[in-house]
Amino acid sequence: MDNRADxxxxxxxxxxxxxxxxxxxxxxxxxxxxxxxxxxxxxxxARSYVEVxxxxxxxIAMKEASRCIDCPDPTCISGCPxxxxxxxxxxxxxRGEFLEAARxxxxxxxxxxxxxxxxxxEKQCEANCFYTIKLNAEPVAIGYLERFAAxxxxxSGAISIPEVAPANGMKIAVVGSGPAGLAFAGDxxxxxxxxxxxxxxxxxxxxxxxxxPEFRLPNKxxxxxxxxxxxxxxxxxxxxxxxxxxxxxxxxxxxxxGFFVSSGAGLPRFMNIPGENLVGxxxxxxxxxxxxxxxxxxxxxxxxxxxxxxxxxxxxxxxAMDSVRTxxxxxxxxxxxxYRRSLEEMPARVEEVKHAQEEGVExxxxxxxxxxxxxxxxxxxxxxxxxxxxxxPDASGRRSPQPVEGSEYLIDADTVVxxxxxxxxxxxxxxxxxxKVSRWGTIEVDPETLQSSIPDIFxxxxxxxxxATVILAMGDGRKAAAGMHQHLQNAR
Amino acid sequence: MANLSTxxxxxxxxxxxxxxxxxxxATYEGIARLAKxxxxxxxxxxxxxxxxxxxxxxxLKNQLGPQDNNLDFLDYxxxxxxxxxxxxxxxxxxxxxxxxxxxxxxSIHCRSVGEWFAYAAKLQEAGAxxxxxxxxxxxxxxxxxxxxxxxxxERIVEKVMKHVRIPVSVKMSAYTTDVAYTxxxxxxxxxxxxxxxxxxxxxDIDLENNRVVGGQVYSNPNDYTWPLRWVSILSPKVALxxxxxxGVHTADTALKMLVAGAAAIQVVSxxxxxxxxxxxxxxxxxxxxxxxxGLQDMAALRAYGRAMMPENPELFERVQFMKYFGEV
Ligand SMILES: Cc1cc2nc3c(=O)[nH]c(=O)nc-3n(C[C@H](O)[C@H](O)[C@H](O)COP(=O)(O)OP(=O)(O)OC[C@H]3O[C@@H](n4cnc5c(N)ncnc54)[C@H](O)[C@@H]3O)c2cc1C
Ligand SMILES: Cc1cc2nc3c(=O)[nH]c(=O)nc-3n(C[C@H](O)[C@H](O)[C@H](O)COP(=O)(O)O)c2cc1C
Ligand code: SF4
Numbered sequence: 050m051d052n053r054a055d056x057x058x059x060x061x062x063x064x065x066x067x068x069x070x071x072x073x074x075x076x077x078x079x080x081x082x083x084x085x086x087x088x089x090x091x092x093x094x095a096r097s098y099v100e101v102x103x104x105x106x107x108x109i110a111m112k113e114a115s116r117c118i119d120c121p122d123p124t125c126i127s128g129c130p131x132x133x134x135x136x137x138x139x140x141x142x143x144r145g146e147f148l149e150a151a152r153x154x155x156x157x158x159x160x161x162x163x164x165x166x167x168x169x170x171e172k173q174c175e176a177n178c179f180y181t182i183k184l185n186a187e188p189v190a191i192g193y194l195e196r197f198a199a200x201x202x203x204x205s206g207a208i209s210i211p212e213v214a215p216a217n218g219m220k221i222a223v224v225g226s227g228p229a230g231l232a233f234a235g236d237x238x239x240x241x242x243x244x245x246x247x248x249x250x251x252x253x254x255x256x257x258x259x260x261x262p263e264f265r266l267p268n269k270x271x272x273x274x275x276x277x278x279x280x281x282x283x284x285x286x287x288x289x290x291x292x293x294x295x296x297x298x299x300x301x302x303x304x305x306x307g308f309f310v311s312s313g314a315g316l317p318r319f320m321n322i323p324g325e326n327l328v329g330x331x332x333x334x335x336x337x338x339x340x341x342x343x344x345x346x347x348x349x350x351x352x353x354x355x356x357x358x359x360x361x362x363x364x365x366x367x368x369a370m371d372s373v374r375t376x377x378x379x380x381x382x383x384x385x386x387x388y389r390r391s392l393e394e395m396p397a398r399v400e401e402v403k404h405a406q407e408e409g410v411e412x413x414x415x416x417x418x419x420x421x422x423x424x425x426x427x428x429x430x431x432x433x434x435x436x437x438x439x440x441x442p443d444a445s446g447r448r449s450p451q452p453v454e455g456s457e458y459l460i461d462a463d464t465v466v467x468x469x470x471x472x473x474x475x476x477x478x479x480x481x482x483x484x485k486v487s488r489w490g491t492i493e494v495d496p497e498t499l500q501s502s503i504p505d506i507f508x509x510x511x512x513x514x515x516x517a518t519v520i521l522a523m524g525d526g527r528k529a530a531a532g533m534h535q536h537l538q539n540a541r
Numbered sequence: 542m543a544n545l546s547t548x549x550x551x552x553x554x555x556x557x558x559x560x561x562x563x564x565x566x567a568t569y570e571g572i573a574r575l576a577k578x579x580x581x582x583x584x585x586x587x588x589x590x591x592x593x594x595x596x597x598x599x600x601l602k603n604q605l606g607p608q609d610n611n612l613d614f615l616d617y618x619x620x621x622x623x624x625x626x627x628x629x630x631x632x633x634x635x636x637x638x639x640x641x642x643x644x645x646x647x648s649i650h651c652r653s654v655g656e657w658f659a660y661a662a663k664l665q666e667a668g669a670x671x672x673x674x675x676x677x678x679x680x681x682x683x684x685x686x687x688x689x690x691x692x693x694x695e696r697i698v699e700k701v702m703k704h705v706r707i708p709v710s711v712k713m714s715a716y717t718t719d720v721a722y723t724x725x726x727x728x729x730x731x732x733x734x735x736x737x738x739x740x741x742x743x744x745d746i747d748l749e750n751n752r753v754v755g756g757q758v759y760s761n762p763n764d765y766t767w768p769l770r771w772v773s774i775l776s777p778k779v780a781l782x783x784x785x786x787x788g789v790h791t792a793d794t795a796l797k798m799l800v801a802g803a804a805a806i807q808v809v810s811x812x813x814x815x816x817x818x819x820x821x822x823x824x825x826x827x828x829x830x831x832x833x834x835g836l837q838d839m840a841a842l843r844a845y846g847r848a849m850m851p852e853n854p855e856l857f858e859r860v861q862f863m864k865y866f867g868e869v
């Protein structure tokens with residue numbers, strides 16, 4: 050990491066950075082308050098698919114960027130899973146060089162417009178910002194600024210398409226088109242490989258398209274990235290299920306020299322409690338996919354299940370928040386989150402919880418379903434909940450929920466969305482007996498190269514991590530590209 | 542050759558010997574060895590809620606990334622672990638039922654009403670012939686009285702009964718305050734049998750190495766007297782099938798239990814110590830004695846026992862060493 054530290058130092062002593070630091074005293078910088086993200090009004094947005102956050106304007110972004118004191122030891126970077134050179138991009142915004150800011154982001158992040166919107170910044174870069182750790186003040190709005198720079202580039206029409214090395218004649222297949230696969234494809238294309246992305250669904254983008262809803266991440270942001278990849282020569286095949294349409298062996302015969310498996314974790318988990326198979330109970334996966342890929346107003350959406358009046362969502366992650374907010378948008382009169390721990394333990398991004406609260410979602414924290422009751426037609430009618438209390442912190446530092454004996458009660462619900470996590474889709478591991486997988490079905494890889502137990506297969510993203518974040522999946526894609534390139538070079 | 546078949550919890554057993562819940566009954570291979578030596582039934586290794594919680598905490602500790610950003614995956618992993626354990630157990634039940642001629646009794650350790658009753662139904666679906674509930678928890682709380690514990694246990698039993706059709710038995714602790722009353726309550730709730738009694742993990746102190754260690758794992762051959770007493774007392778009083786457990790190490794001890802009114806015998810330690818073929822020795826011992834006494838079947842054996850018992854019914858209820866014993 051010494052190289053990286055030297056590089057950061059050299060960048061920081063660039064003339065323009067030195068000059069910029071002198072334009073304002075640190076006291077003045079830190080005296081400014083953090084910007085607020087402009088938002089669509091809660092009452093209006095809760096019934097429509099407009100993007101909730103509308104983004105910063107240029108003057109406001111520049112002002113926010115001036116809060117950053119360009120620390121000699123920028124701790125924020127260590128909080129970013131892909132080590133974006135945060136001060137460099139922020140200072141470029143401060144001086145008005147927005148395209149340069151976007152380029153800085155893209156040095157390490159293939160999808161800044163996406164990450165600026167969906168990263169849990171409060172746990173990552175912003176949690177490690179000087180303001181947070183030393184001043185106990187609100188951190189520089191790194192996420193907002195990232196989004197601003199990336200959006201600016203997208204809107205400018207001056208999207209820089211990375212240079213592509215001359216074709217090296219090697220064909221590579223990517224299984225799945227989520228953030229891991231897209232990032233991997235970009236890097237491999239740059240190195241001159243012929244990259245084919247094979248995607249099971251009819252849409253490219255993975256969870257970015259079928260999971261995260263339009264009001265949080267408009268599909269067009271993802272399409273722009275896909276377009277760039279196309280221009281770099283990446284080929285996409287949709288409705289292609291690897292393991293079914295063709296096996297890895299078939300693909301080897303077709304001349305593919307390497308495989309990157311980024312097929313995500315799309316198999317919904319349930320709690321296995323009584324009544325869970327009643328009509329009206331479905332996984333968040335199914336719920337969100339139907340809304341996001343089939344369009345809320347189209348056929349099949351008008352089933353009572355999708356248009357529940359009293360919708361309960363079980364879980365506290367991003368998926369749960371997206372589901373419950375989607376329920377409001379589909380016309381639910383009452384949309385409730387049921388989570389067995391307290392608000393503080395929720396894995397969801399803080400902003401999503403806040404937005405959900407503003408939009409009128411009810412939060413039943415410290416409550417856990419133990420049984421579903423149906424009507425005579427087999428449709429869910431009620432949920433038996435048990436109250437929980439938090440016990441001692443466990444080894445992970447989180448306080449574990451304990452049932453309160455005798456605290457059971459019933460609430461009404463006509464739709465229940467179960468959002469308690471996902472498992473990797475077993476299709477690919479099952480078709481490859483030599484592939485090492487963990488007890489949970491995740492593919493085991495070398496942590497440095499992301500190579501699996503089969504030499505020409507690399508893997509990353511949720512299929513390896515079980516379920517993580519866009520930025521980690523993206524980072525894996527890039528790491529795997531470096532690993533596979535090395536492997537193929539050595540093999541030559 | 543006497544007919545050793547008996548009924549326990551309404552199940553036809555080819556002999557009274559059941560191998561109790563333990564490592565012996567945890568795997569397909571283990572059960573295969575017991576089946577080969579004539580075990581009439583096995584009680585599968587219990588599914589423990591606590592073990593699942595422990596594994597969950599380990600997973601959280603070891604797999605949580607630096608920024609917690611895989612928390613979505615881990616947040617409800619305990620349900621996944623449960624599902625995993627459950628599917629292994631149901632798979633085991635299916636295979637054992639398909640391949641061997643013995644009855645399979647599933648065992649769950651439950652500590653609260655909310656959590657486990659649902660799983661009972663899944664074990665039934667997989668083909669378990671009966672369910673044994675292992676409810677005991679050490680009453681170490683300063684806040685909880687015996688009455689509250691008893692009431693909590695009854696609620697668990699009630700809940701399970703609501704979710705299964707197969708017969709249910711309860712494995713009782715010898716440290717129950719009101720054994721007879723509790724037995725009667727369980728019978729009223731629909732329980733079909735009792736296992737008298739469970740044996741627990743016994744921590745000990747190692748003075749040489751200054752640490753707490755696991756104590757003696759196996760029972761002693763003379764541990765049988767307490768279960769024998771309770772089998773004798775309860776068998777004429779409650780409409781429950783009694784399985785004797787704890788300290789049955791010889792055919793003679795097994796016979797004493799049967800004479801006292803037990804419907805079946807659970808063995809663990811003696812099989813651990815002597816190997817699965819010891820089950821054959823136990824069956825032979827039983828057979829030989831019955832032949833000697835001219836008893837053709839279990840009904841005859843029980844009649845023999847009943848005829849012997851009423852002469853001094855109060856003997857088993859005596860607890861204090863009175864004058865008579867003082868002079869020994
Ligand atoms: C509703 C929801 C909200 C989320 N919110 C956030 C958030 O706010 N912030 C954040 O950082 N993370 C969030 N996440 C998590 C994040 O989206 C994932 O960690 C990330 O998308 C994983 O990327 P991936 O490339 O590994 O897999 P995915 O995005 O899951 O993509 C995998 C792709 O592979 C395809 N595929 C699967 N099997 C095959 C096959 N056999 N052949 C061909 N194709 C196949 C799938 O169809 C899919 O398109 C959210 C996830 C969900 C579900
Ligand atoms: C190694 C071992 C593991 C056991 N595991 C269980 C268990 O999982 N559940 C249970 O109810 N009893 C368990 N027991 C208790 C036995 O089922 C039995 O009740 C006890 O050992 C007394 O019987 P015995 O004298 O024949 O050994 C275990 C006992 C031993 C020795
Ligand atoms: S990618 Fe995520 S963690 Fe990194 S700087 Fe951007 S918002 Fe922060």
